[in-house]
Amino acid sequence: MRLLSAFPLLSLVAPAISIPYEQYILTPKTRTLQPVSVHSSNGSVSDPESLLGSSGSSVFEGVSATAYDFGINIAGVVMLTVGGVCGENQTIGVTFSESSFWVSNKSSDATADAGKDETLWFQIDGPGQYTAPKEKQRGGFRYMTLVHNTTGSVEVTAAEVYYTPMPHWEEEELGNYTGYFHCDDELLNRIWYAGAYTNEMCTISPSTGNALVHLGNITSAISDAVNVTWYYNYTISNGTSVLVDGAKRDRLVWAGDMAIAVPGVVVSTNDVVSIENSINSLFAIQNTTTGQLPYAGRPFFSILSFTYHLYTLIGVADHYLYTGDITYLQSLWPKWKLGLNFSLSFIDSTGLANVTSAADWLRFGMGGHNIEANSILYNTINQGIALATALNDTGSISNWSTIAGTIKTAANALLWDEGLGMYTDNETTILTPQDGNSWAVVANITQNSSQIDSISSRLVSRWTPYGAPAPEAGATVSPFISGFELQAHMLASNASAALALMRLQWGFMLDDPRMTNSTFIEGYSTTGELHYAPYKNDARISHAHGWATGPTSSLTFYVAGIQLLTAGGATWRIAPEMGDLKEVDAGFSTKVGFFSAKTSVSDTGLEMEFETPEGTTGEVHVPSMGCAGSLEMLEESGKVAAVVMEVKDTAAPVVVAGLQGGTWKVTFACAA
Numbered sequence: 220m221r222l223l224s225a226f227p228l229l230s231l232v233a234p235a236i237s238i239p240y241e242q243y244i245l246t247p248k249t250r251t252l253q254p255v256s257v258h259s260s261n262g263s264v265s266d267p268e269s270l271l272g273s274s275g276s277s278v279f280e281g282v283s284a285t286a287y288d289f290g291i292n293i294a295g296v297v298m299l300t301v302g303g304v305c306g307e308n309q310t311i312g313v314t315f316s317e318s319s320f321w322v323s324n325k326s327s328d329a330t331a332d333a334g335k336d337e338t339l340w341f342q343i344d345g346p347g348q349y350t351a352p353k354e355k356q357r358g359g360f361r362y363m364t365l366v367h368n369t370t371g372s373v374e375v376t377a378a379e380v381y382y383t384p385m386p387h388w389e390e391e392e393l394g395n396y397t398g399y400f401h402c403d404d405e406l407l408n409r410i411w412y413a414g415a416y417t418n419e420m421c422t423i424s425p426s427t428g429n430a431l432v433h434l435g436n437i438t439s440a441i442s443d444a445v446n447v448t449w450y451y452n453y454t455i456s457n458g459t460s461v462l463v464d465g466a467k468r469d470r471l472v473w474a475g476d477m478a479i480a481v482p483g484v485v486v487s488t489n490d491v492v493s494i495e496n497s498i499n500s501l502f503a504i505q506n507t508t509t510g511q512l513p514y515a516g517r518p519f520f521s522i523l524s525f526t527y528h529l530y531t532l533i534g535v536a537d538h539y540l541y542t543g544d545i546t547y548l549q550s551l552w553p554k555w556k557l558g559l560n561f562s563l564s565f566i567d568s569t570g571l572a573n574v575t576s577a578a579d580w581l582r583f584g585m586g587g588h589n590i591e592a593n594s595i596l597y598n599t600i601n602q603g604i605a606l607a608t609a610l611n612d613t614g615s616i617s618n619w620s621t622i623a624g625t626i627k628t629a630a631n632a633l634l635w636d637e638g639l640g641m642y643t644d645n646e647t648t649i650l651t652p653q654d655g656n657s658w659a660v661v662a663n664i665t666q667n668s669s670q671i672d673s674i675s676s677r678l679v680s681r682w683t684p685y686g687a688p689a690p691e692a693g694a695t696v697s698p699f700i701s702g703f704e705l706q707a708h709m710l711a712s713n714a715s716a717a718l719a720l721m722r723l724q725w726g727f728m729l730d731d732p733r734m735t736n737s738t739f740i741e742g743y744s745t746t747g748e749l750h751y752a753p754y755k756n757d758a759r760i761s762h763a764h765g766w767a768t769g770p771t772s773s774l775t776f777y778v779a780g781i782q783l784l785t786a787g788g789a790t791w792r793i794a795p796e797m798g799d800l801k802e803v804d805a806g807f808s809t810k811v812g813f814f815s816a817k818t819s820v821s822d823t824g825l826e827m828e829f830e831t832p833e834g835t836t837g838e839v840h841v842p843s844m845g846c847a848g849s850l851e852m853l854e855e856s857g858k859v860a861a862v863v864m865e866v867k868d869t870a871a872p873v874v875v876a877g878l879q880g881g882t883w884k885v886t887f888a889c890a891a
Contacts, residue, residue: 239806243408244416245416246393246419247293248393249382250382252289257271258362262282265277273377275377287365292738292762294360297356297379300349302375309373310369311365313366318749324366332438332756333756336449338446365378383427386422386459398485398487398489398775401804407774413738414483417739417768418462424459428516429451431453432450455470455518458495460496464761474531475524475580480766481537483772485541489809494534498538525574532555536606540787543788543810552612569633580766590630591655601662627664644691660707674711675707679720685746686727692742694746698728701724714797717773721770739767741764774805775807780818781807781816788814795842804818805817811835814829824887825886827839827841837878851885
């Protein structure tokens with residue numbers, strides 16, 4: 220890991236300069252954690268508050284329990300220190316919950332399809348420290364309840380947790396981000412950092428994946444299952460760290476989730492090694508004959524998902540964009556092409572892929588000439604063209620370009636409904652899905668700006684008080700798909716809508732008292748209930764899910780406007796879209812170097828400062844101020860001549876291209 224200064228990168232050992240805006244970082248500064256407050260207590264428990272430190276004395280006598288609150292969602296191994304025991308066969312049980320809704324002295328929230336998870340029991344033989352086995356660490360919890368249910372008593376002198384996320388970081392590296400974000404809206408600042416922390420919580424040791432011991436056995440049809448067994452002891456990838464979907468569950472590699480999580484990781488911690496381990500684990504089980512990639516990594520069922528197959532291919536393209544590591548790309552390229560050819564085989568006489576698999580992100584009704592699937596396919600083909608160009612493997616480019624053009628034409632002919640102003644899910648329905656319409660904009664399968672504007676405005680028109688609905692999944696708010704909706708609004712130059720949705724939906728997820736107030740939930744009901752339509756077991760919902768972290772990258776890439784156009788940022792664009800914000804400051808690093816942009820606007824003008832690595836080139840889009848005025852750009856080192864121009868009153872940004880990497884200052888003053 221490396222530390223951001225202002226702004227060369229320094230050693231993490233005894234850093235001389237603090238990380239920008241580090242007060243927002245939620246990562247614990249130590250791996251040994253104690254609770255910060257008592258949530259509730261019942262029965263005979265003496266001085267439960269004493270366990271808020273590393274040394275206390277709380278006696279649990281008879282049937283009694285105390286629920287402790289760590290203040291934020293955490294994960295790790297429980298360590299209890301016992302000072303004294305009275306009576307034989309004494310035990311202390313521990314239950315866990317991410318949400319206050321499931322705090323219980325009888326069971327934990329759920330990692331399985333149904334029921335509640337078992338209590339973790341410690342057999343107390345006498346004074347000493349009792350540590351949970353590695354396979355019984357808990358992947359996500361804010362609340363930990365200590366339970367005593369026999370006659371006699373046990374004195375507990377410490378109740379601690381060894382924090383296990385980001386296992387490849389040394390303790391002194393915890394919270395040392397390579398990226399930052401700040402603006403004049405405190406809620407948005409907190410949302411950015413909660414997204415970054417959520418992705419940290421979802422970065423685990425590969426040997427602690429969910430063993431899925433009840434996969435296919437205990438299902439949502441068995442709703443009264445109790446004391447369900449759970450084990451975190453399945454090795455899901457090589458290496459020392461891996462990015463998974465959720466901290467509590469599934470703790471598996473899912474490529475779809477990574478499409479949102481990976482950009483958020485890049486702009487906050489740049490934890491590339493964990494990303495690579497996840498991608499590699501999926502390609503390791505690719506069907507070498509057909510090219511089919513898995514729905515999810517081991518030990519999940521072998522199921523075809525048309526979209527998640529494509530998301531794995533997208534993961535490779537994203538990795539190359541964010542790192543510029545052509546050697547890594549080359550190592551996977553034959554498998555990548557085999558995977559794309561598998562997807563292309565589903566295209567029928569209509570020019571669209573005919574989806575025959577039901578598996579997707581838990582939406583309903585996947586199949587046929589689906590707009591989401593075809594938009595993702597169109598996007599993947601175009602990424603393939605860019606990758607092939609980088610590798611000088613041009614043999615397939617002409618064919619791929621033709622196929623992509625056919626998909627775009629067919630999708631607009633068959634699935635665009637002018638009256639609805641959106642794409643329908645397929646040609647047999649009037650359902651206008653959130654996923655397909657958002658992805659159509661992101662993938663640029665739209666044919667003109669009026670379509671993009673129409674999709675953006677119609678998505679906004681159906682928001683509930685709790686966020687953006689995904690009608691393709693019932694009465695559901697999907698933070699995953701809403702992450703793509705954010706991008707769609709930004710691409711529609713509708714920054715105000717994107718910011719409003721962040722405040723509405725992610726503000727609710729961050730501040731509702733049933734949430735962890737630190738990490739983002741997998742999904743919930745359009746009514747705000749903690750019910751996710753694809754599940755019958757509400758306790759199963761993950762409250763730390765990387766696919767819910769869309770604002771973290773959108774705030775950096777679109778609002779602050781730092782965009783990598785080619786591998787690693789060799790070419791770039793600085794194009795802030797600030798909506799109603801007055802100040803935005805962001806930065807992050809890639810292998811190419813450090814990128815930052817700070818923009819301040821007022822009624823009289825604008826000031827920008829941005830930095831890009833030496834040897835790179837790019838362009839700046841100066842936001843329109845709605846007035847005529849004078850624009851001046853100065854490169855700090857003086858190596859590049861100043862740019863001065865008079866700007867007429869225009870609604871469009873002023874674009875200055877052909878800029879060299881360096882530190883630039885931009886001033887725009889409205890004419891008097």
